[in-house]
Structure formats: C-alpha cells, structure tokens
Amino acid sequence: MADEVKPSYEFANARELLQSFSPLGSIGTSAGGNPIWGKRLDGGSGERVLFIGGVHGNETEGIAATKGFFDEFIVNATPRRGAREVFFIPVLNPDGLLNFSRHNGNRVDLNRNMPTADWKANEPGEKYYSGPAAGSEPETQVLLQVLNDFNPQFIVSLHSWKPMFNVNGPAHEYARRMHAELPYEITEDIGYPTPGSLGTYWGWEKQIPTITFEIERGLPLDKVYGIVRGALLAVC
Numbered sequence: 001m002a003d004e005v006k007p008s009y010e011f012a013n014a015r016e017l018l019q020s021f022s023p024l025g026s027i028g029t030s031a032g033g034n035p036i037w038g039k040r041l042d043g044g045s046g047e048r049v050l051f052i053g054g055v056h057g058n059e060t061e062g063i064a065a066t067k068g069f070f071d072e073f074i075v076n077a078t079p080r081r082g083a084r085e086v087f088f089i090p091v092l093n094p095d096g097l098l099n100f101s102r103h104n105g106n107r108v109d110l111n112r113n114m115p116t117a118d119w120k121a122n123e124p125g126e127k128y129y130s131g132p133a134a135g136s137e138p139e140t141q142v143l144l145q146v147l148n149d150f151n152p153q154f155i156v157s158l159h160s161w162k163p164m165f166n167v168n169g170p171a172h173e174y175a176r177r178m179h180a181e182l183p184y185e186i187t188e189d190i191g192y193p194t195p196g197s198l199g200t201y202w203g204w205e206k207q208i209p210t211i212t213f214e215i216e217r218g219l220p221l222d223k224v225y226g227i228v229r230g231a232l233l234a235v236c
C-alpha cells in the first residue's frame with residue numbers, strides 16, 4: 001500500500017458517542033456550541049500527562065482510542081497502573097466529530113490555530129485554515145487554559161494518518177516506550193511545516209515533550225483501541 005492512506009470510517013452514532021463522555025464534565029464550549037468534555041483523572045500523583053483526542057474530528061481512529069480508554073478506566077473504573085496524573089480530553093473538537101470534519105464550527109483547523117511564533121494567516125476555506133487570529137478559537141483557548149493550569153510534563157495527542165509517533169520537543173524517551181508496544185515509525189519530521197500546531201507550540205517552543213500519535217488511518221473503529229492500548233498505557 002506504499003504511500004496510500006485509506007479513508008477513516010465515520011461513526012454512525014457521533015452525537016451519542018460525544019454525549020457518552022459527559023461524566024467527565026465540561027471544560028468549555030466549542031465554536032458550534034457543543035460541550036468540550038475533560039477531566040483531571042483521580043489517581044496518580046506522579047508525572048503530569050495531558051492526553052488529547054479528536055483535534056481533527058474526522059480522524060475518528062483517535063476518538064475510538066479515547067473512547068476505549070474512557071470505557072476501561074472511567075466507566076468500568078479499572079485501576080490505572082501508572083502513578084501518572086492524567087488530564088483527559090477525549091474530543092477537543094466536538095463540532096468536527098459531529099460533522100465528520102477536520103475543522104471546528106468556524107471551519108478552522110485547530111492544529112494551526114495555536115499562538116506559535118510562526119503562526120501564519122491564510123484564507124478561509126483552506127484545508128489548513130488557521131483562523132482569523134492566532135488563538136482565536138474557543139477550543140484553542142480551552143486547551144491553553146488546561147496547559148497553563150495543569151502544566152503537563154508530557155502531552156500525547158491522537159490523530160490518524162500514516163502510522164507514526166511524531167516527536168515534538170524532547171519526547172524521544174516517550175516515543176521509545178510507545179514504540180516498544182507498537183512498532184510505529186518514530187519521526188521528528190512529518191514532511192511539511194505545521195505552524196500553529198500543538199506540537200510546534202508546546203513541544204518545540206516550550207520544550208515540553210509532545211507526541212502526535214498518528215494512528216494508522218482506515219482501521220475498523222472497533223479494532224483501534226486493542227491495537228493502540230499498549231502504547232497509550234506506556235505513557236498514560
């Protein structure tokens with residue numbers, strides 16, 4: 001299959017799925033007026049890990065993975081092994097989940113809207129539309145608030161594309177731990193610049209280890225969590 005990337009499956013029940021995360025409580029509201037669910041999980045007192053899914057709402061594999069984690073550790077209340085303190089945001093972009101879209105309700109690519117030094121304006125309607133201003137979007141503001149308040153020592157953000165652990169900042173040790181569980185390629189360079197991305201902002205500029213976990217796109221959604229679970233639990 002070389003360079004081909006299959007399309008993601010769409011959730012049949014996106015609204016129900018989004019609502020299923022409501023026990024976490026709301027940490028904000030999206031551009032389209034939908035709740036952003038998130039919570040600092042009980043448990044560890046150790047390393048602070050920010051675990052995010054659904055920055056791009058059409059990359060459903062990442063949301064299937066956060067749903068699996070949610071069901072195992074919150075619904076079924078399985079004790080987590082690690083002593084890590086996890087802040088969990090299963091779907092940062094609920095508008096995108098509901099519309100099966102990369103973008104939020106303002107058609108902004110949230111992974112181009114962070115206030116990085118190299119943030120660049122572009123045109124509405126573009127795939128990578130970065131918004132009217134750096135940090136303009138409510139979802140970005142929610143995330144910046146969490147970053148400031150929780151002050152994570154490591155960030156993992158779930159996407160889907162060609163399978164890889166994309167390392168941003170000093171995250172190689174984390175990548176190796178994940179790679180030991182799932183033999184995805186570890187890379188620093190995804191082949192094009194990403195101004196306004198979380199990885200550029202928090203990883204490269206703030207030097208907080210950040211991994212953009214690109215789950216293999218096109219996996220059956222009910223298989224995803226079983227495939228990525230080990231890699232997630234190696235760091236969450």
Ligand SMILES: [Zn+2]
Binds near residue numbers: 056059159160
């Ligand atoms: Zn993505």
